[in-house]
Amino acid sequence: MNNGYIGRILRINLKNGTIRKEPLNDANASQYVGARGLGTKYFCDECDPACDPLGPGNNLVIMTGPLTGTAAPSSGRYNAVAKSPLTGTIGAANSGGHFGPELKFAGYDGIIFEDISEKPVYLYINDDEVELRDASHLWGRDVFDTTEALYEECGSNFRVACISAAGENGVLFAGIMNDKHRAAGRGGMGAVMGSKKLKAIAVKGTGSVKVARPEAFFNEIVEARDSLRAHPVTGAGLSAYGTMILVNIVNGVGGLPVNNGSEGSLFPNADEISGETLTARHLIRNKGCFGCPIGCGRLTEIKAGAFKSKGEGPEYEAGWSFGADCGIDDLGAVCNANFLCNQYGIDPITMGATVACAMELYKIGAITEEDVGFPLHFGDAAAMVRATEMTCKGEGFGKIMGLGSYRMAEKYGHPELSMSVKKQEMPAYDGRAIQGIGLEYATSNRGGCHVRGYMISPEVLGIPQAMDPLTTENKPAMLKVFQDLTALCDASGICLFTTFGIGLKEIAGMYREAVGSDESDEEILLKGERIWNLEKRFNIAAGVEKDTLPPRLLRETLPSGPAKGRVNELYTMLAEYYAARGWTKDGIPTDNKLEELGIK
Amino acid sequence: MTIRFFAYYRDPEYTGRKEMTMAAPHTVRDLGDALCSQFGSPFAEEFFNSGRTAPGDRIIIMINGRRVEFLDGLDTLLRESDVVQLFPVVAGG
Amino acid sequence: MKQLLIKPEKCIGCRTCELMCSFGHYNQFNPKMANVKVFEYEQAAVAIPVMCLQCEEPSCMKVCPVHAISRDASGAVTINYGKCIGCKMCLNACPLGNISYHPAAGRVFKCDFCGGEPKCARHCPTGAITFTDTDATDERRQAVGDRYRDLIGEEAAK
Numbered sequence: 109m110n111n112g113y114i115g116r117i118l119r120i121n122l123k124n125g126t127i128r129k130e131p132l133n134d135a136n137a138s139q140y141v142g143a144r145g146l147g148t149k150y151f152c153d154e155c156d157p158a159c160d161p162l163g164p165g166n167n168l169v170i171m172t173g174p175l176t177g178t179a180a181p182s183s184g185r186y187n188a189v190a191k192s193p194l195t196g197t198i199g200a201a202n203s204g205g206h207f208g209p210e211l212k213f214a215g216y217d218g219i220i221f222e223d224i225s226e227k228p229v230y231l232y233i234n235d236d237e238v239e240l241r242d243a244s245h246l247w248g249r250d251v252f253d254t255t256e257a258l259y260e261e262c263g264s265n266f267r268v269a270c271i272s273a274a275g276e277n278g279v280l281f282a283g284i285m286n287d288k289h290r291a292a293g294r295g296g297m298g299a300v301m302g303s304k305k306l307k308a309i310a311v312k313g314t315g316s317v318k319v320a321r322p323e324a325f326f327n328e329i330v331e332a333r334d335s336l337r338a339h340p341v342t343g344a345g346l347s348a349y350g351t352m353i354l355v356n357i358v359n360g361v362g363g364l365p366v367n368n369g370s371e372g373s374l375f376p377n378a379d380e381i382s383g384e385t386l387t388a389r390h391l392i393r394n395k396g397c398f399g400c401p402i403g404c405g406r407l408t409e410i411k412a413g414a415f416k417s418k419g420e421g422p423e424y425e426a427g428w429s430f431g432a433d434c435g436i437d438d439l440g441a442v443c444n445a446n447f448l449c450n451q452y453g454i455d456p457i458t459m460g461a462t463v464a465c466a467m468e469l470y471k472i473g474a475i476t477e478e479d480v481g482f483p484l485h486f487g488d489a490a491a492m493v494r495a496t497e498m499t500c501k502g503e504g505f506g507k508i509m510g511l512g513s514y515r516m517a518e519k520y521g522h523p524e525l526s527m528s529v530k531k532q533e534m535p536a537y538d539g540r541a542i543q544g545i546g547l548e549y550a551t552s553n554r555g556g557c558h559v560r561g562y563m564i565s566p567e568v569l570g571i572p573q574a575m576d577p578l579t580t581e582n583k584p585a586m587l588k589v590f591q592d593l594t595a596l597c598d599a600s601g602i603c604l605f606t607t608f609g610i611g612l613k614e615i616a617g618m619y620r621e622a623v624g625s626d627e628s629d630e631e632i633l634l635k636g637e638r639i640w641n642l643e644k645r646f647n648i649a650a651g652v653e654k655d656t657l658p659p660r661l662l663r664e665t666l667p668s669g670p671a672k673g674r675v676n677e678l679y680t681m682l683a684e685y686y687a688a689r690g691w692t693k694d695g696i697p698t699d700n701k702l703e704e705l706g707i708k
Numbered sequence: 709m710t711i712r713f714f715a716y717y718r719d720p721e722y723t724g725r726k727e728m729t730m731a732a733p734h735t736v737r738d739l740g741d742a743l744c745s746q747f748g749s750p751f752a753e754e755f756f757n758s759g760r761t762a763p764g765d766r767i768i769i770m771i772n773g774r775r776v777e778f779l780d781g782l783d784t785l786l787r788e789s790d791v792v793q794l795f796p797v798v799a800g801g
Numbered sequence: 802m803k804q805l806l807i808k809p810e811k812c813i814g815c816r817t818c819e820l821m822c823s824f825g826h827y828n829q830f831n832p833k834m835a836n837v838k839v840f841e842y843e844q845a846a847v848a849i850p851v852m853c854l855q856c857e858e859p860s861c862m863k864v865c866p867v868h869a870i871s872r873d874a875s876g877a878v879t880i881n882y883g884k885c886i887g888c889k890m891c892l893n894a895c896p897l898g899n900i901s902y903h904p905a906a907g908r909v910f911k912c913d914f915c916g917g918e919p920k921c922a923r924h925c926p927t928g929a930i931t932f933t934d935t936d937a938t939d940e941r942r943q944a945v946g947d948r949y950r951d952l953i954g955e956e957a958a959k
Contacts (some may be wrong), residue, residue, distance in 0.1 A: 178830045179924075213831065241821035288843075316823070316905060326824065329926070333817075335928055340766045341799040345715055347927075351800030355716050360793045362773050379726075383800070384715060392846050395925075396815030401926035403813040404800070407846050426798045432852070484752060560850035562801060569799050576778045608799040671774030 142173030145599030145666035168316035173601025177209035182603035184398030204397035205290030213312025320624025352383030362669025373619035377437035419447035429460020441489035452500035487547025530555035541671035596636030814848035818921035
């Protein structure tokens with residue numbers, strides 16, 4: 109088709125081994141855009157919210173957006189959508205690299221996997237040739253090894269998304285890894301894939317992505333790309349230092365949680381684990397995902413010592429989770445743990461935060477050396493790496509950590525020490541020092557998460573304008589807009605990082621010319637709001653717990669830094685947020701709101 | 709007073725420093741004048757906006773972890789015990 | 802005379818060049834229809850964009866049985882599709898593999914400098930591909946000079 113979409117999806121029933129090519133649902137595509145939005149719509153129409161996330165009733169939907177595979181900036185994205193085994197919410201995890209575009213070049217907007225295979229399989233896609241192939245020989249192998257084996261088997265010009273033994277064995281925060289190092293990381297989409305006995309997808313395509321109004325589209329993308337290159341953040345800072353550049357500035361506002369948040373959020377040795385230090389000591393080269401003018405990815409190496417290793421990353425969140433959150437200032441250990449997460453395909457945010465939680469359980473005596481197998485003190489870099497490796501490999505205490513911090517802490521009688529929302533760990537910003545991000549964590553449709561309305565932009569970075577992190581005024585209304593815009597951006601198929609340099613005007617402009625629509629910016633943003641409400645409606649039907657934060661953020665004041673003495677003022681903001689959303693005071697989308705958005 | 713520089717402000721062409729100390733100038737504006745004259749271009753183009761009424765578009769100036777926009781802007785008074793942090797606008801996540 | 806220069810040390814492997822090239826020629830995004838291809842070498846940690854080098858004595862031009870290939874004013878060796886019969890001899894003759902065929906294009910294709918303003922260079926986000934005067938290679942030559950300066954300068958300072 110000539111509208112950004114290919115117009116066709118694959119439907120694979122893993123139990124029967126049937127493969128169907130079916131036309132894309134155009135009406136839904138127009139309402140829910142693509143990727144996160146359209147994937148969620150397909151999922152919600154076909155799956156029972158009460159389904160067992162690791163059972164046959166949970167579909168796994170892989171979906172691209174209309175901008176995926178075009179030269180729109182950072183257009184390498186696809187989303188994996190399923191019910192999350194970690195949170196029980198809708199799970200939608202987004203990844204870059206080159207896999208998503210290749211799927212479109214092969215002639216498919218997405219893939220829906222139903223049910224469970226009897227034996228391990230992988231999906232082979234070479235343009236029109238689509239087969240389920242035996243994957244017994246790949247079962248149990250790690251991400252790098254599996255990917256290499258499939259390059260050998262299918263051809264080195266194939267793109268591979270896969271899981272490791274962590275996903276096979278139900279580590280609840282296992283992700284789907286594509287192009288080896290890129291992750292649809294959060295919420296356990298890899299565990300869902302493993303439960304289906306689906307080891308990998310290997311794809312190669314020779315087709316095209318075409319847009320509705322080529323000339324106008326080209327003008328839009330050139331303008332967007334040039335804006336990103338001229339912007340000091342996307343054109344200079346992010347490219348030069350990667351996402352780890354945030355360590356010092358977030359620590360600067362006293363918002364970098366230390367020792368599972370138990371020691372406040374000011375880390376004395378932050379510079380040791382910063383983007384500046386990573387760049388100076390360990391950077392080999394920058395890497396860009398498909399079509400990306402930013403190039404925040406980095407290939408790094410620890411050349412010597414106990415943590416000698418090489419790989420991609422770490423990103424800021426992993427830098428924090430394995431660093432400050434565990435009281436560790438050894439960048440070598442942080443990198444090593446992060447590389448392990450890539451190799452075994454698990455989410456480094458939840459992993460590091462779970463180690464940090466275990467360290468606090470150890471500190472208060474709720475777990476002992478006998479439970480873990482070795483001492484697990486805050487600040488012990490070798491113990492942190494070992495705990496990570498055990499979880500990756502499903503060994504000993506690693507099996508318990510593989511359930512995430514909430515289930516682990518609950519098992520030992522201290523669920524309050526899990527720094528999670530809806531059982532998913534919050535990332536690297538303290539909601540006590542940065543009020544709006546606390547509201548974002550509490551209301552995120554996939555549990556504790558920073559990329560569902562990144563309030564750090566206005567509250568710390570001053571983008572698009574500076575808001576005081578210590579106050580609550582205007583945060584709910586701003587968050588609503590951010591959440592809707594993020595949903596639109598994710599659904600379109602481009603990377604959220606573009607929004608540091610471009611906004612609704614540019615995203616809506618590219619969308620319009622790609623799909624051939626004459627809708628206004630506001631009408632297009634409304635699609636983001638529609639996606640948000642659909643996700644929320646699913647969560648309510650699935651019986652997900654109400655929006656709140658861990659007691660630590662609501663009751664334990666920060667001991668030091670610019671936000672000393674503060675907690676998160678969630679309940680000052682929440683009512684206003686629900687009102688801005690047009691929901692009931694308990695946070696339920698009203699029938700009126702759903703009807704207004706055309707959600708059926 | 710301690711001043712810390714981050715990201716590319718540490719590069720030789722900007723300041724070549726991670727950290728420095730100086731006697732506290734009266735205000736943030738005075739601090740900006742002192743640093744701009746010490747380091748010259750290109751750092752000197754960063755500190756102030758064109759009318760010298762606020763920080764430049766590409767800099768984040770924090771005093772003890774608070775952006776000067778939420779204090780008294782360039783008129784914020786400085787004390788010897790203050791820690792000043794200077795970041796170019798950055799992002800990540 | 803200008804030429805396409807690549808600086809692999811700047812390439813981040815994003816393949817924007819492939820997209821811009823295919824769109825510039827066919828109004829569609831398809832890396833397989835691009836005149837440029839980026840090779841990613843994982844172990845060596847480099848990515849290298851490769852395109853036609855516009856040889857001084859092009860084999861493609863020599864081998865073409867209908868004289869459809871010639872050099873244009875910009876210095877690019879281009880294919881006249883009015884004359885081309887699609888025999889693909891040029892594709893076989895190019896020792897560097899820089900001529901391709903794709904069924905959707907229905908013809909052989911190669912880099913033509915986009916008529917004088919190559920889109921790969923215009924849109925490369927990092928400057929890994931530039932379209933510059935041939936004397937721009939002096940920049941690299943100077944890097945060699947700079948190394949000698951550093952060495953000898955140090956020696957002289959002792």
